[in-house]
Amino acid sequence: MNQIGFDNDKYLKTQSEHIRERIAQFGGKLYLEFGGKLFDDYHASRVLPGFQPDSKLRMLLQLKDQVEVVIAINADDIEKSKLRGDLGITYDMDVLRLIDVFRSVGLYVGSVVLTCYEGQPVAQAFQKRLESLGVKVYRHYPIEGYPTNIAKIVSDEGYGKNEFIETSRELVVVTAPGPGSGKMATCLSQLYHEHKRGIQAGYAKFETFPIWNLPLNHPVNLAYEAATADLNDVNMIDPFHLEAYGVTTVNYNRDVEVFPVLTAIFEKIFDQCPYKSPTDMGVNMAGNCIIDDEVTCRASCQEIIRRYYAALCGQRQGTATQEEVYKLELLMKKAGVTIHDRAVISPALQKAALTGAPAAAMEMPDGTLITGKTSDLLGASAALLLNALKYLAGLPDELHLIAPGIIQPIQHLKVDHLGNRNPRLHTDETLIALSICATSDPKAESAMEQLSKLRGCEVHSSVILSQVDEKVFRRLGINLTCEPQYQS
Numbered sequence: 001m002n003q004i005g006f007d008n009d010k011y012l013k014t015q016s017e018h019i020r021e022r023i024a025q026f027g028g029k030l031y032l033e034f035g036g037k038l039f040d041d042y043h044a045s046r047v048l049p050g051f052q053p054d055s056k057l058r059m060l061l062q063l064k065d066q067v068e069v070v071i072a073i074n075a076d077d078i079e080k081s082k083l084r085g086d087l088g089i090t091y092d093m094d095v096l097r098l099i100d101v102f103r104s105v106g107l108y109v110g111s112v113v114l115t116c117y118e119g120q121p122v123a124q125a126f127q128k129r130l131e132s133l134g135v136k137v138y139r140h141y142p143i144e145g146y147p148t149n150i151a152k153i154v155s156d157e158g159y160g161k162n163e164f165i166e167t168s169r170e171l172v173v174v175t176a177p178g179p180g181s182g183k184m185a186t187c188l189s190q191l192y193h194e195h196k197r198g199i200q201a202g203y204a205k206f207e208t209f210p211i212w213n214l215p216l217n218h219p220v221n222l223a224y225e226a227a228t229a230d231l232n233d234v235n236m237i238d239p240f241h242l243e244a245y246g247v248t249t250v251n252y253n254r255d256v257e258v259f260p261v262l263t264a265i266f267e268k269i270f271d272q273c274p275y276k277s278p279t280d281m282g283v284n285m286a287g288n289c290i291i292d293d294e295v296t297c298r299a300s301c302q303e304i305i306r307r308y309y310a311a312l313c314g315q316r317q318g319t320a321t322q323e324e325v326y327k328l329e330l331l332m333k334k335a336g337v338t339i340h341d342r343a344v345i346s347p348a349l350q351k352a353a354l355t356g357a358p359a360a361a362m363e364m365p366d367g368t369l370i371t372g373k374t375s376d377l378l379g380a381s382a383a384l385l386l387n388a389l390k391y392l393a394g395l396p397d398e399l400h401l402i403a404p405g406i407i408q409p410i411q412h413l414k415v416d417h418l419g420n421r422n423p424r425l426h427t428d429e430t431l432i433a434l435s436i437c438a439t440s441d442p443k444a445e446s447a448m449e450q451l452s453k454l455r456g457c458e459v460h461s462s463v464i465l466s467q468v469d470e471k472v473f474r475r476l477g478i479n480l481t482c483e484p485q486y487q488s
Contacts, residue, residue, distance in 0.1 A: 002365050002456055003049060003292065003295045004049055004050040004051070004291070004292065004295065005048060005049045005290060005291060005292040005293070005294075005296040006048040006049060006050035006051045006264060006286075006289055006290055006291065006296065006349050007291045008055055008289070008290045009050050009051050009280065010052055010288075010289045011051070011055060011285065011286060011289040012055065012058055012059050012062065013200070014283045014288060014289065015059045015283070015284075015286075016059050016062040016063055017034065017202075018283050018285050018478055019059075019063065019206075019283055020063070020172065020185070020282055022204050023066070023202075025274075025435030026200065026201060026274075027200040027202070028170055028200075029170055029194070029199065029201035029202065030170065030171050030172070030202050030203070030204060031172045031174060031187040031190055031191065031201060031202070031203050031204075032171060032172065032173050032174065032203075032204050032205075032206055032283070033174050033183045033184050033186075033203070033205045034056075034173050034174060034175040034183070034189050034460075035179075035183070035206060035207040035208075035209060036055060036056070036208050036209070036379075037053075037059075038054070038056050038057050038098075038175055039054045039056065039057035039101055040053050040084060041053050041054075041055070041056060041208065043209075043223075043227050043230065043303070044208050044209075044286075044356075045225075046300070046303050046479065047219075047220050047223045047296065047299050047300040047303050048220065048241065048290065048296055048300075048308060049295055049296065049299050050291075051286075051337050054202075054259045056206075056208075056315065057101075057105065058114070058333060060107060060173065061106070061107070063171060064106055064107060065137070066170045066171045067107055067168055067171045067173055068106065068109075068110040068167050068171070068172050068173070069101065069102050069107055069108065069109045069171035069173050069175060070107050070109075070110055070111055070113060070165060070167070070172055070173070070174045071095050071098055071109065071111075071112045071113070071174075071175055071176060071177075072113050072115050072174055072175070072181045072182045072183050072186045073091055073092065073095050073112065073113075073114060073115065073176060073177060073181055074110075074115050074116050074180060074181050074182055074287075075114045075115065075116050075117045075118065075120045075198060075203070076091075076092075076116055077090065077091045077178075077180070077181065078090075078092045078114075078120065078121065078122050078123045079120040079121075079123060082123075083179070084177060084178055088467075088471075090178040091181075091200065092126050093321070094177035094178075095112060095130075095177060096330070098232045099112075099135065099176070099318050100318070104296070106150045106326045108169065108170075108373025109135070109167070110136065110165070110167055110168070110169075111136035111137065111138055111165055112130055112135055112137050112138075112141060113137070113138045113139070113140055113163075113182075113186055114126075114127060114137065114139050114140065114263065115140045115161075115163060115181060115182030116140070116141070116142050116182060117139040117140060117141055117142075118142060126280060127139075133203070133384065134224070136166070138162075138163040138164075138165045139160040139163050139210075140163065140182065140185065140186060140189060140363070141161050141162060143157075143158045143159075143161075143448075146158075146185075146252050147261045147424065148261065149161040150261070150264045150265060151268075151270055151468065153277060154265055154268040154269060155404065157308065159188065159189040159193065160192065160193075160196075161290065162189045162193070164190070164193040164341075164366045165186075165190060166463050167190075169363055170222065171184075172190070174186050174187050176379065179231060183259075184205075184253075184332035187203050188203065188262075188265055188269075191203055191258050191269055191270075192467075194271055195269050195270065199250070202274065203281070204281055204282070204283050205255075205278075205281045205283070206282070207223035207225075207242065207284060208281060208282065208286050209221065209223075210224050210225075210235045210250045210252055210358070211249060211250065211252065211284065211286050212238070212249045212250050212279050212282060212284060212287065213249060213250075213287040214250065214290075215365070216235055216236070216237060216250050217334055218297070218300075218336075219297045219300035219301050219304070220290075220296055220300045221235050221250055221337050222230055222235075222300065222304060222331050222334055222335050223300040223301075223303040223307075223314060225251075225327075225331055226303065226304045226307035226308070226328055226331050227303075227307060229307065229311060229324045229327045229328055229331075230320065230321075230324055231353035233252050233253060233254065234253045235250055235251075235252050235253075236250070236251065236252065236253055237249070237251075238250065238251040238277050238278055238279045239255060240256070240259055240276060240277035240278060240279075240281040241266055241276070241277035241278070241280070242276055243453055244266060244276035245276070245277075249277075249279040251277075251279055251282075255278040256278055258306075259277070259278045262281075263275075278348070279306040279475070287462055295435065296319040300335070301335050301336075301337045301341065301398050301477075302341075302458070303394050304331055304332055304335050304337060305332065305337060305342045305481070306342075306423065306479060307328055307343065308325070308328040308329065308331075308339070309333060309339075309482060309483075309484070310482035311324045311325045311328050312325060312480070312484035312485045313482050315465065316399070316485065317464070317487075318407075329348035329458045330478060337417050340402060342458070342460065342481065343363050343367075343369065343458070344361040344362060344369065344458050344459060344460040344481075345361075345460045345481070347361040347369050347371050348360050348371065348461060348462050348483075349462055349483070350359035350461035351371045351372075351373055351462075352463075355374065357373065357374035357380070358374050358378050358379070358380045358461065358462050358463045358487050359374065359383070359461075359462050360372050360375045360380045360381050360383075360384040360459060360460065360461040360462065361459065362384055362388050362454075362457055362458065362459045362461055363385075363457060363458040363459075364388065364391060364392070364457065365453060365456070365457065368391065370384065370387050370388050370391055371384065371387070372384025372385070372387050373388075373431060374424070375424070376423075376424070377404065377411070377424060377425065377431060378407075378424055378425050379422075379424045379425065379426060379427075379469070380461065380462070381426070381427050381459075381461065381465060381469040381472075381473070382424070382425050382427050382429070382469075384403070384425060384459070385430060385431070385454075386401055386430065386434070386447070387399070387445040387452075388450075388454060388457070389448070389450045389451070391413065392447075392450035392454075393443070393447045393449070393450050394445040394454050395446070395447065396471055397441065398399045398439055400449050401434055401437060401443065401444050402430070402434055402437055402439075404420070404438070406433050406436065406437065407425060407433060410425060411423040411424075411425070414429075421465060426466065426468045426469055426472075427468065427472040427473070428468055428469075428471075428472050430449075431472070434447065434448055435448060437468050451473055454476050454477065454478055455477030456477060456479070457478050457479070458478075458479050458481075459473060459478050459479065459480045459481070460480075460481045460483075461480070461481070461482045461483065462482075462484055463483060463486060463487045464482045464483070464484065464485065464487075465480070465484065466487050467483055
């Protein structure tokens with residue numbers, strides 16, 4: 001475990017250089033559609049061990065004086081209170097979070113654009129809120145016949161109706177809380193307006209996945225399909241690149257399908273298209289920074305299995321479909337893996353069968369498997385955390401890190417005063433109790449100091465966990481899967 005397969009320093013250097021070259025190609029003004037997560041790309045860090053979750057943000061900081069950020073959000077997503085599944089917050093709240101993070105590191109946030117705006121009341125309220133915070137807001141409107149009615153799109157009745165976003169930097173990064181926010185349409189609308197003003201500007205696309213210079217069925221690319229199973233994205237050979245250059249590259253279906261439309265739009269605006277293929281549009285150097293293919297393959301296969309279990313649990317909870325599960329089963333077959341390739345599953349299920357209650361297992365950085373069982377005092381996840389910390393601190397398994405005299409008052413508070421029917425401590429309550437003990441017990445303090453070593457560890461639970469336990473594991477950087485069933 002914890003082997004490195006990706007050279008992050010090389011990535012930061014080569015990626016920023018490549019973007020500078022693309023800015024120069026278009027005469028000094030580039031709209032860069034930035035897909036994926038800018039500063040918390042945990043998917044990339046899981047499938048490319050060595051990739052730091054904030055790598056893309058750090059790369060942009062190397063271009064800080066040239067960068068202006070524009071955040072796009074679909075007005076319909078605001079109206080529907082659409083959630084980011086990984087963070088559990090709405091898209092509009094994530095826009096505020098993104099603004100705060102970008103500004104905190106010195107990146108200039110120029111404005112927010114409301115796409116597909118049709119006067120939605122909640123979107124109007126959000127605009128007023130942003131403006132009260134000193135953020136410029138622009139509106140872009142739906143275009144009838146989009147994306148096929150090129151004559152309408154590239155006209156004063158199409159892009160021309162959109163408000164022109166005033167920008168002042170060479171590199172305009174257009175990002176968003178999630179997919180379907182209108183990043184590409186925002187970029188193309190800006191090109192139309194810039195051209196009408198006599199300003200030369202270009203467009204490029206930054207998507208980490210699929211990685212264009214890896215094979216179609218490479219586990220890294222299959223893991224991307226697994227991550228987007230709910231969107232029906234499919235990796236495919238870029239036929240335009242193959243025809244133009246005789247070179248096989250990988251892209252995904254939406255970019256390939258829309259490329260003829262993009263070509264027509266570019267020709268309508270500029271009289272010619274600067275790209276011969278969707279791959280040409282990209283500025284992704286990630287594939288050139290993989291230093292150990294075997295490590296990335298293993299990590300990606302584990303990610304596919306994790307995504308499969310997430311879909312199974314989602315189906316049980318009503319948030320995923322049977323089609324997603326089928327697709328992930330197919331991807332597992334393509335990758336040549338089964339659930340038995342996830343080492344923590346079997347010991348978790350064996351412990352649950354032995355005790356007749358929920359159980360969990362964790363794989364330590366050295367490959368050792370640790371289990372946790374349900375007791376009168378602790379839930380299985382809480383017990384697992386304590387057992388793992390004891391192992392990492394070199395403490396005996398039978399040692400009680402938290403005295404029952406500390407746990408019992410917490411249980412009394414939960415049940416008798418807060419109305420909780422489950423007296424067992426959750427993971428967050430357990431860690432608070434452990435931190436209290438650490439003030440007077442050197443062994444508990446030693447266990448607390450091991451928490452950072454849990455990052456990247458694998459855990460499997462025999463039941464679907466509470467949101468509290470799931471959130472704690474996520475904050476600790478632990479990769480969690482659960483059996484698709486509830487405790488009761």
